Amino acid sequence: MASDRGIATDLTGELERSAADVVVVDCMTPVALGAARRSGAGVVLLMHAFSGYWTSQWSTTSPIGMWLRLTRTHPTRCPADCAIVTTAPKLDRVRADLVPARGVHQTGPIVPPVHRPAQLRDHDPVLVSFSTISYPGQQDALQRTLDAIAGLPMTAVATVEPLLASGLRVPPNVELRRPEPHADVLPGVRLLIGHGGHGTTMAALAHGVPVLVMPMSRHADQPLVGTAVARVGVGLEVSPRASVDDIRQAIQAVLSKPAYAARAAEVGKPFRDGAGTRSAADHILEAACDRAAGS
Template structure:
């Protein structure tokens, strides 16, 4: 039976890709899809054939991008106030308005858009939250995002993880009042803890691979792993390989963030390091570095963009900032990684890649010599390729059995069959 789905997208660039992939999967199954998103995304969303509505009250990405760039990743107070919880009331109002504007059988909302999930709960509309990265919601036994910790292997390490997760929750909970203001504005009862909000939606969908993620002791009832959502971006240009077809030299793809992370200097050092290694390379600079003057040796080709799936079929390794999409795509192509994380969820992805043995991590300040040594290790030590092949096969198998569409259809069917909300709404007295 065809349904009408509303998708609420946070931010731009890397966040839009998974949402468009989700939309395409739903549309291929016969459903109608429209998006509520940043005004800057109108052209790409409409080019993909989806209906579009821009945020009206909630801030667009351009409103808070300077804050994101300057934000200290350890400053949870500023992050929760200005990014996660502060806009929730405005986001809830916009989402509620859009839910009422057209028939909507269910909402799929980015996990940063807590206000959208609040609006769906208040409207009695089935809701799934999509997390296209390491879960912001700490899972039992897993170190919280940004902790720098690996899974515990002893009683002492477990105590450290639990203490870190408590501190993380306490820090976020200092802005609980902002979340509750958004809930009360929609006629819902306040919560006792910010993490309670993640229990309210029908589904919390992790668009990452469980084979890549650290294993949890157990999963909350509404959590599902659905695997990465990896359609190519709409701005990617056609690809023509710059190297001879019969060359037996190893090859690399270098790709950093599609948004600004002050990456030009680090990228130039990577390019210079490639000049020290017996390798051919393609560097895709992306929209964040338009106008940047990078200089490349003869064995390195600079491109604004290229379809990464096509490039990865021809390379031996990938150098990246550690964005989840690039890391997952490389692993699906069974490629080892050199990761130079610059913030956001990138350190967490790097920790998981190293723990699985599929790559190496360097700081973005690494010297040309350090980068060259890491590249040579990835090329000459076969255990990286073996581990990448093993993990990539596991991720591919998981994707074959994963089902965003099935999960979305199920929450609608359950609600209709039961003739009542799947989860009792917490209404304000």
């Protein structure tokens, strides 16, 4: 997908039908950067996961990076006017010199405004929310997580796609639900156990909920998210192959130390009111105005 020239062709056709002041290019489709640049519009590169993941993917030692160079679609061939990195500065340390853009803006996560932060009461349930994508080994990891919760004096809500729920042994203290919007469930829980997905993790922190991360894929930014969560003290990371006892101990460790919840509320506060969204929009408008002034 990153090098599919059909994407560039489609973009060129759209811009011929309707000119744009600025084009926002998803970092997963850098092939579109060239077409956007040739149109004369301002070009913004939107990076929606930890920056270290993208810069490693674009490096000379990465298979994807080498492929993009061979196909002449690497993002360094047509650097954007600016890059918007939608990650939290306290969690993601951006190397601006490795980003293919003339200017780099770390706006903070794009999270809908949080109107009801979690109260984190002792009797509230824990939320188990793994990816809706079935990563290899995810169902087994989910089962071990449920088994760990079964041995604890607490309740939990597990949001699971129906196809992924097939065959799961659900203990009496766990309520199984279909996936639902974060804003509907996070205000009433005291811990998120998840796969380290950027969006889910940032939503939890915006609500002031600490996290226990079990990265399910080394081909995504989930390991980076897990490491950052542990580093800044908003939760812990456990191996996707962790035993039931290890998972149970990690759950107890996070819940027994109020410092994790306090730190989660502190780290999530800057993007709780939708500031990341407004900042990103401002930089897109800036790029449009700069291009218009230059022409």
